[in-house]
Amino acid sequence: MTYYSGTLENLIERLCGLPGIGPKSAQRIALYLLSLPRDEAVELAKSIVDVKDRVRFCATCFNISEGEVCGICSDERRDTSVICVVEEPRDVIAIERSGAFRGRYHVLGGAISPIDGVGPDELRFTELMARLRGGGVSEIVAATNPNAEGEATALYMAQLVRPLGIKVTRIASGLPVGGDLEYADEITLGRAMEGRQEL
Amino acid sequence: MIITGLELKNFRNYSHLELEFSPDNNVVLGRNAQGKSNLLEAVYFLSHLRSNRAPRMRDLVLEGRERASVRGFIIDGETRLNIHVSFGRQGKSVEVNGQKEGAPSRVRGLLKCVMFAPDDLYIIKGDPARRREFLDETAEGLGPLAAKRVLQYKHVLRQRNAVLRSWEEHGAALASVIEPWNDALVKAGAAVVARRAGMLPVMESRVDEAYRLISGGESEVRVRYRGTFEAGSGDEGEIEEQMRRALEASGNEEKRARTTVVGPHRDDIEITLGGREARFSVSQGEQRTLAFCLRVAQGRYLEGETGKTPVTLLDDVLSELDIDRREKVLELSGKGSQAILTATDAPLDAGEAKGKVFMVQRGKVTVV
């Protein structure tokens, strides 16, 4: 069923392959792009190419970076003795936005998930270990997602790092601020209870 | 708890249906293949967000249509619920009282029902998986949290089994690759085992009671939990401890089997009647009656745990029994609850029973 010319159809199909975009939104975006002035469309296309050409992974922490080493790794004011380990670059952005962490990061590139064929070897554990053996690190914060895969990844990492005598901590998970106690499920509540603190 | 109304769109052989139920008995009559079971399935679907018989949602959509929906009006004590579930090609969406529910799983078990169906027989004579399904279904009826534990366990189990399937690949690192899954497996597993172990003694006395009433005999029914490890006192912490030990001891066996061999996914319940194993050594009629009693017990258990009386759904159950048992069955199953039952011919004085009688013909329902 082709309502559009081959060129437009091709664009819709490509947009459709993007995360979170279904056939309807793809069509809407394509028609919007079609209505843009030519130079605006070129700017957009150019920024996509630029991202591909200039942005890469930091050689140290594997966060996205414009240079060999990312802004965080090259920031001398940040604490080098604490490394926060996350699954994806977007997790770095989330934690940075909180402003609650002043150490450095390590991006694993995912979480262990055997059913998807992702084992420890598919993640950047070797690189993490090399960093730790370089010395100067006293604590690792496991900030993987609070789901089955994230927990397993954190536990695997703890096993790996413990023999080096480095402290491994896990971010607390619990009740969302502004949430209602009554609506929290027993597992979240259980976690929140375990992680309680003195007032 | 009662369901006062039902609306179906493109569900099974119903293109459009609006129905009002009686709070007492609802007898649904019709010839074979007219839509009686489909109607009960729709009520079950509102309660469990899945079918009681079809594993794939798309089997529930009227042939040739893209989407189906089921709406139910429910009175639960002081609360009125309007649950709307629509599903099809573009996924599932759930609304409660007009508000979209982001996590559909939270709607599971809001409407409580117990479904009696002819193939319940296989809970007694089928393989252990059928009995585990029965236990998981009961947990689902308790509410979203209990249901979630079962799903979590199954998820972690799948991950762990994926490691075991090709364990040689990991060489010397196997232990360190498996270990991170053990914790979650044992935690979720112990929760499931604790629930089952706690549930069965209650069920046993209910089944026994119901069986004596229906059969008029003295044979004792026992319903015992058969786990893959000794659960001990039933305290969740202790069960965790026991399961962890059993898991550690099963290392060689699980490598050979390439799958996890310890845990509630291998559980069974042993049912005996007068000391004989119900699965292999009692008559077909006795098996049928036992299956029926398990359903009665399921309803009573849910009622005891949640304080809410489930809606009773009886699909074609009466036709299998002699007149004597029919009366007792109706009395037992419907006692104090709203009942919706189907039959091909009018069961004993259906017309006189308090409630409503419906006639189904090719996906259309009329009130008699």
Ligand SMILES: Nc1ncnc2c1ncn2[C@@H]1O[C@H](COP(=O)(O)OP(=O)(O)OP(=O)(O)O)[C@@H](O)[C@H]1O
């Ligand atoms: N997705 C579907 N689309 C259209 N028709 C369907 C669909 N699924 C099932 N049916 C049909 O609906 C009809 C009614 O099925 P149902 O199981 O409700 O029958 P019944 O009234 O309970 O009959 P019986 O007395 O034999 O149990 C059957 O003919 C079945 O083939």
Ligand SMILES: [Mg+2]
């Ligand atoms: Mg039927």
Ligand SMILES: [Zn+2]
């Ligand atoms: Zn970096």
